[in-house]
Amino acid sequence: MRRVVLASSNRGKLEEMAGMFAGFDIDLVTQGDLGVGDADETGLTFVENALIKARHAARATGLAAVADDSGICVDALGGAPGLYSARYAGTHRNDAANNAKLLEALADVPDERRGAHFHCTIVLLRHADDPAPLIAEGLWRGTILRAPQGSHGFGYQPLFFDPALGVASAELDTPTRNRVSHRGLAMAKLRQMLAAGTL
Numbered sequence: 001m002r003r004v005v006l007a008s009s010n011r012g013k014l015e016e017m018a019g020m021f022a023g024f025d026i027d028l029v030t031q032g033d034l035g036v037g038d039a040d041e042t043g044l045t046f047v048e049n050a051l052i053k054a055r056h057a058a059r060a061t062g063l064a065a066v067a068d069d070s071g072i073c074v075d076a077l078g079g080a081p082g083l084y085s086a087r088y089a090g091t092h093r094n095d096a097a098n099n100a101k102l103l104e105a106l107a108d109v110p111d112e113r114r115g116a117h118f119h120c121t122i123v124l125l126r127h128a129d130d131p132a133p134l135i136a137e138g139l140w141r142g143t144i145l146r147a148p149q150g151s152h153g154f155g156y157q158p159l160f161f162d163p164a165l166g167v168a169s170a171e172l173d174t175p176t177r178n179r180v181s182h183r184g185l186a187m188a189k190l191r192q193m194l195a196a197g198t199l
Contacts, residue, residue: 003027004124005034007057007067010093012154017066019178020187024194028066036060041083046070046121047135049083059128070120070182072156074102074144076109082119085156099148099159106144114144118160118182122190134193138185142169153177 002025006014009032018028031037039056043049046069054067071085081088081102089097106114117139124134140162148158150170157169162180169177178184 001025001027003029003063005036005057005061005063005065006030007039007053007065008032009038010154013068016174016178016183017068017187019174020184020191024191031057031061034061041069043069044083046083046119046137047123050121050123050135051125051133054123054125054133055128058125058130062128064124064126065128066122066124068120068122068183068186070118072102072116072118072160074106075115076113077105080105095155099156102144102156102159103146111143115141116144116160117141118156120182120186122183122186124190124193134190136186136189136193138182138187138189140180140182140185 004026006017006028008014009030014028014030021028036057039053041049041052043052049069050067053069054065057067058065071082073079073082085098086093089101120138122136142160142162145159145161145168148170149168150158152172152174153170160169162169165172165180169181
């Protein structure tokens with residue numbers, strides 16, 4: 001079994017991604033469990049930030065590394081919070097504060113203009129200096145609710161409504177979310193690359 005470090009300490013993200021790696025003989029462990037802190041996300045795109053995080057984790061641990069950079073892009077806010085989703089309210093990974101700020105920003109926006117999408121870029125590096133990383137991307141389109149719904153998600157998931165399914169992301173069970181979400185769609189592409197024997 002090959003050990004791969006997840007360039008995150010987020011347990012919710014570990015749960016989602018570990019399920020997506022099922023069947024590939026990969027032992028996924030967070031960088032936090034290995035004593036590695038967060039990288040400085042200085043990129044200007046999701047791809048750049050994912051590469052920065054993966055290289056940081058791979059270099060610190062000597063392991064293959066997987067990282068994702070994801071965010072919610074709201075149409076009425078010109079794509080914000082986008083790259084800055086995790087620190088939208090100024091405190092890194094404060095879900096409640098981020099959600100409150102998003103609701104405040106959209107308070108006067110009518111329902112028909114509350115379109116948004118989650119974007120995810122996943123990068124897999126075989127080693128820190130891998131010149132040809134595996135890169136997969138996924139988009140999940142929906143709308144922003146006026147109040148949180150559901151208790152099975154993290155981040156902005158309680159505010160993100162999928163019109164096709166008729167529920168908020170946080171109302172979905174993990175297997176369903178893994179199939180339809182931005183991360184799930186990106187991971188499905190990465191799984192195809194792994195199935196071709198590229199790790």
